[in-house]
């Protein structure tokens with residue numbers, strides 16, 4: 001088995017997922033519509049994961065998703081869901097919908 005490469009403060013998200021196969025896995029990235037969140041979404045989706053991008057603005061999340069797909073390296077699916085982490089009702093709605101979907105898929 002190959003030794004994992006050393007990581008440091010210059011290692012990029014894409015370098016971290018090099019050689020990683022995340023097909024069949026689901027990741028949730030909160031604040032995935034900007035900054036470090038976008039690069040996290042990119043790396044996970046390049047590795048093949050199904051990524052749920054949560055954003056306070058679904059429109060902002062969808063815009064970023066379109067930009068990510070435009071570079072052609074995305075292998076996994078990216079879906080956008082509304083979530084405001086400062087709003088408990090929003091968190092309940094998100095977790096309930098995500099849990100129900102997961103249960104439906106496992107039936």
Ligand SMILES: NC(=O)c1ccc[n+]([C@@H]2O[C@H](COP(=O)([O-])OP(=O)(O)OC[C@H]3O[C@@H](n4cnc5c(N)ncnc54)[C@H](OP(=O)(O)O)[C@@H]3O)[C@@H](O)[C@H]2O)c1
Nearest residue numbers: 030031032033034035036037055056057060083084085086
């Ligand atoms: N340790 C390190 O080396 C390091 C390096 C870089 C960043 N960071 C940290 O990582 C975090 C992200 O950095 P960034 O540069 O990517 O910042 P950013 O571009 O400002 O992104 C912050 C994200 O959080 C979202 N957000 C803020 N309040 C929210 C809420 N109530 N509910 C849901 N989402 C919310 C924002 O959504 P909206 O677009 O709706 O505002 C945005 O998507 C920060 O805490 C930063 O300090 C750490």
